[in-house]
Amino acid sequence: MSTAILFPLLLFGTLIGDPRSNRTPPANLSATGLYSDITTKTIASTNLMFSPQYPLWTDGAKKKRWIYLPAKKSIDAKRVDDWVFPVGTKVWKEFSFGKRIETRYLEKTGKKVWTYATYAWNENDTDAVLVDETGSPNHVEIAPGVRHNLPGVIDCKACHEGQGRDVVLGFNALQLSPDRDPNAPHAEQFTSEMVNLKNLVDQKLLIHLPKRFVNDPPVVAANSPRERTVLGYLSANCGGCHNSTDPLSTLGMYLKRSVDITPEAAKLELETVIGHKSKYQIPELEVDRSYRILPGDPSRSTMIFRMATRNPYRQMPPLGSKIVDQEAVDLITKWIQEDLSNGNGEKQLTHH
Amino acid sequence: MRQTKTIAFLLVGSCICLGVISSTARSQGKPNPKLVKRGQYLVNAIGCGDCHTPMKMGSKGPEPDMSRMLSGHPQNVSLTTPPASGGPWIGAFNETGTAFAGPWGISYTRNLTPDKETGLGDWTEQNFIETIRTGKRMGKGRELLPPMPYESFRNMTDEDLKSIFAYLRTIPVVKNKVSEPIPPAGQPGSSK
Numbered sequence: 255m256s257t258a259i260l261f262p263l264l265l266f267g268t269l270i271g272d273p274r275s276n277r278t279p280p281a282n283l284s285a286t287g288l289y290s291d292i293t294t295k296t297i298a299s300t301n302l303m304f305s306p307q308y309p310l311w312t313d314g315a316k317k318k319r320w321i322y323l324p325a326k327k328s329i330d331a332k333r334v335d336d337w338v339f340p341v342g343t344k345v346w347k348e349f350s351f352g353k354r355i356e357t358r359y360l361e362k363t364g365k366k367v368w369t370y371a372t373y374a375w376n377e378n379d380t381d382a383v384l385v386d387e388t389g390s391p392n393h394v395e396i397a398p399g400v401r402h403n404l405p406g407v408i409d410c411k412a413c414h415e416g417q418g419r420d421v422v423l424g425f426n427a428l429q430l431s432p433d434r435d436p437n438a439p440h441a442e443q444f445t446s447e448m449v450n451l452k453n454l455v456d457q458k459l460l461i462h463l464p465k466r467f468v469n470d471p472p473v474v475a476a477n478s479p480r481e482r483t484v485l486g487y488l489s490a491n492c493g494g495c496h497n498s499t500d501p502l503s504t505l506g507m508y509l510k511r512s513v514d515i516t517p518e519a520a521k522l523e524l525e526t527v528i529g530h531k532s533k534y535q536i537p538e539l540e541v542d543r544s545y546r547i548l549p550g551d552p553s554r555s556t557m558i559f560r561m562a563t564r565n566p567y568r569q570m571p572p573l574g575s576k577i578v579d580q581e582a583v584d585l586i587t588k589w590i591q592e593d594l595s596n597g598n599g600e601k602q603l604t605h606h
Numbered sequence: 607m608r609q610t611k612t613i614a615f616l617l618v619g620s621c622i623c624l625g626v627i628s629s630t631a632r633s634q635g636k637p638n639p640k641l642v643k644r645g646q647y648l649v650n651a652i653g654c655g656d657c658h659t660p661m662k663m664g665s666k667g668p669e670p671d672m673s674r675m676l677s678g679h680p681q682n683v684s685l686t687t688p689p690a691s692g693g694p695w696i697g698a699f700n701e702t703g704t705a706f707a708g709p710w711g712i713s714y715t716r717n718l719t720p721d722k723e724t725g726l727g728d729w730t731e732q733n734f735i736e737t738i739r740t741g742k743r744m745g746k747g748r749e750l751l752p753p754m755p756y757e758s759f760r761n762m763t764d765e766d767l768k769s770i771f772a773y774l775r776t777i778p779v780v781k782n783k784v785s786e787p788i789p790p791a792g793q794p795g796s797s798k
Contacts, residue, residue, distance in 0.1 A: 408740050408741070408742070411740070412740065412742055412745065412746045413746070495746045501730070501732050501733055501736060501744065501745060501746070502733075502744060502746060504728055504729065504730050504733060504744075505728075533723065537786070541783075563794055563795060564794045565789055565793070565794045565795025565796075566748065566789055566793060566794075566795075567711075567748050567751075567786055567787045567788070567789055567795065568786060568795060569748075572742070572743075572746070572747045572748045573742075573748075
């Protein structure tokens with residue numbers, strides 16, 4: 255047993271690079287085509303700025319995002335929830351905590367091949383350097399005693415890769431809908447320089463999107479404005495993994511909101527969460543008392559427990575965050591307490 | 607003559623039905639015997655049971671408790687606080703050889719039997735392979751903890767990992783809910 259133990263112990267805390275990663279990205283961010291002049295931070299005119307209406311939390315980082323599509327190429331929206339991007343697509347996401355810290359980069363280099371990279375900004379803010387594919391743990395302090403990790407390739411893939419779909423998240427029909435949720439937590443102000451669903455269709459950068467989604471922009475179907483916000487937040491922050499099509503579908507917990515789904519199907523998907531017994535047990539409770547969400551009772555709702563902890567072995571999301579998104583925890587707590595039941599807790603379930 | 611034809615028809619029909627049932631059973635996940643055999647060989651050769659099968663005290667010292675083969679840290683074993691590490695010593699493990707303490711906190715080996723509630727019963731082959739390849743639970747969750755040597759195991763071929771998973775589907779089910787790991791002191795959820 256000892257030989258099986260000692261070597262891994264020495265390697266603890268180190269992410270090993272994925273031996274199957276794709277071609278090496280440029281050594282500097284300035285060589286990826288994001289800027290026409292990096293000294294003035296002038297974005298190349300070929301790159302389109304966008305802002306998903308339900309952003310990922312990432313410990314309160316301020317973010318900016320851009321996408322580049324090769325000339326005369328379009329995104330195919332035949333599958334409304336899983337767009338297919340043309341080879342040559344590039345996507346950037348800049349993270350700031352008071353100052354620019356990192357820019358993440360995705361490039362589609364083959365029909366089903368994406369290259370992932372993280373660039374760390376230098377002290378003088380003049381350029382960003384490619385980070386080793388194992389990432390840079392504890393790269394910079396973002397709050398007292400809290401240090402931000404720059405993700406390695408495996409971390410990027412953990413969230414972005416799914417089952418037979420392209421890997422871009424945050425650039426889809428719901429996230430780019432012109433009918434934006436005014437209550438979405440941490441959302442950036444939409445500005446005229448950003449693209450949305452309508453712009454993309456008008457400029458023929460997005461093709462095959464059924465006209466009804468242009469005439470009637472997608473909105474999360476919900477019973478109240480608060481529920482709309484909650485379901486939108488969960489779709490963006492949890493639905494990347496917890497959905498019905500990707501490898502974790504085996505868990506049977508569907509939080510990704512499709513824009514093309516019947517109310518009946520949407521209700522069935524919600525029932526995989528609301529009133530559903532949780533295999534994961536909240537430690538303070540007796541066995542079999544935990545639910546994924548128990549209407550009326552956040553203290554027995556695993557979702558709240560795991561969102562509200564940063565115990566690294568229990569927290570949700572499991573990576574990409576070291577600070578609790580308290581605004582979201584409060585929002586979802588209120589939804590469970592006030593929208594889902596009148597405090598009837600478990601009794602409510604028989605009528606759900 | 608007519609009766610003979612009817613019997614022959616029924617026999618052929620039955621064979622076709624059996625063939626379909628057999629084929630369906632395989633496509634629905636009945637393990638391939640060749641994979642299972644190779645998986646058994648690999649599981650024994652790389653020593654999965656060294657940590658995932660609880661030890662019991664035998665006449666010559668600790669020996670694997672095969673009645674709990676590959677079922678991970680026993681849920682009914684309660685542990686005291688592990689000894690503090692110091693000097694050149696960075697870790698400790700308990701008497702069943704299934705709980706490990708070190709700089710990462712305390713880790714417990716998981717239940718690898720096909721129990722749906724407490725083991726790998728609802729995992730897919732893909733979930734298993736991605737866990738080993740990425741060092742993250744199901745490829746997307748929390749990181750695996752020492753002493754799990756996934757950095758070595760990830761170098762196995764897909765065929766090897768498929769074989770191991772196929773074999774694990776065939777071992778006896780043991781219902782055993784393994785505790786969640788505990789972070790080191792000073793982190794949220796730590797024991798101190």
